[in-house]
Amino acid sequence: MRIAATADLHYLSPRYSAMQEQLAQIRDQADLLVLAGDLTNYGKLSEMEGLLDSLLPLRLPIVAVLGNHDYECGAEEDLMRMLTQEGIKLLDGTACEHAGVGFAGTKGFPGGFGRGALTAFGEPQVKAFVQAAIDEAMKLERAISQLRTEKRVVVLHYAPVLDTVQGESPEIFPYLGSSRLAEVVDRHGADMILHGHAHHGSADGKTTAGIRVHNVALPILQNRQPAAVFRVFDI
Numbered sequence: 001m002r003i004a005a006t007a008d009l010h011y012l013s014p015r016y017s018a019m020q021e022q023l024a025q026i027r028d029q030a031d032l033l034v035l036a037g038d039l040t041n042y043g044k045l046s047e048m049e050g051l052l053d054s055l056l057p058l059r060l061p062i063v064a065v066l067g068n069h070d071y072e073c074g075a076e077e078d079l080m081r082m083l084t085q086e087g088i089k090l091l092d093g094t095a096c097e098h099a100g101v102g103f104a105g106t107k108g109f110p111g112g113f114g115r116g117a118l119t120a121f122g123e124p125q126v127k128a129f130v131q132a133a134i135d136e137a138m139k140l141e142r143a144i145s146q147l148r149t150e151k152r153v154v155v156l157h158y159a160p161v162l163d164t165v166q167g168e169s170p171e172i173f174p175y176l177g178s179s180r181l182a183e184v185v186d187r188h189g190a191d192m193i194l195h196g197h198a199h200h201g202s203a204d205g206k207t208t209a210g211i212r213v214h215n216v217a218l219p220i221l222q223n224r225q226p227a228a229v230f231r232v233f234d235i
């Protein structure tokens with residue numbers, strides 16, 4: 001299967017008109033499209049409508065997770081419904097299969113990496129924040145456990161490893177992802193993790209167990225190849 005992946009499109013109408021030609025190429029180059037969050041800029045229904053108007057004519061199977069920007073207006077439930085009503089597989093601690101390949105996904109959460117990860121100690125507000133990161137990791141665990149396929153792809157918005165946030169300011173690393181997500185994937189196994197969110201990070205990395213991780217945030221794709229709006233992976 002050829003998987004086209006992209007993230008952080010932050011839908012803006014003028015930008016999309018300019019992208020339309022490149023987006024149309026997905027159809028010839030891939031069998032399925034993965035959207036790794038931040039589909040919209042402010043989580044507005046009108047932004048999602050515009051995005052769907054651009055993507056649905058491609059007539060490709062689409063697997064998506066939401067990103068933090070898609071939560072900004074508090075309309076995430078409506079956005080999810082808009083996607084699923086159009087046949088898009090929206091993964092929120094859930095899994096799906098397409099042509100023998102399994103996809104497990106969730107948005108993820110910040111919290112930091114390895115020994116730098118924030119722990120649930122002290123004030124209730126800190127505990128609530130850490131619990132949200134743990135909850136996302138548990139959602140991912142439930143999703144992966146559902147898969148029975150040999151080939152598995154994990155889709156996240158937040159980064160699961162430090163490798164693919166390298167390039168961002170070290171001060172903000174803990175806000176870009178959580179290694180709790182990678183620990184889950186390492187325990188259950190997968191062929192590849194796709195994520196976004198770290199716009200100025202790095203394209204490729206690995207988990208501790210050696211699972212490949214790809215940051216497909218739009219600015220990263222365009223660093224590799226100007227005007228690119230997706231990257232194709234074979235699995």
Ligand SMILES: [Fe+2]
Pocket residue numbers: 008010038067069197199
């Ligand atoms: Fe983003």
Ligand SMILES: [Fe+2]
Pocket residue numbers: 038067068069157196197198
């Ligand atoms: Fe984001």
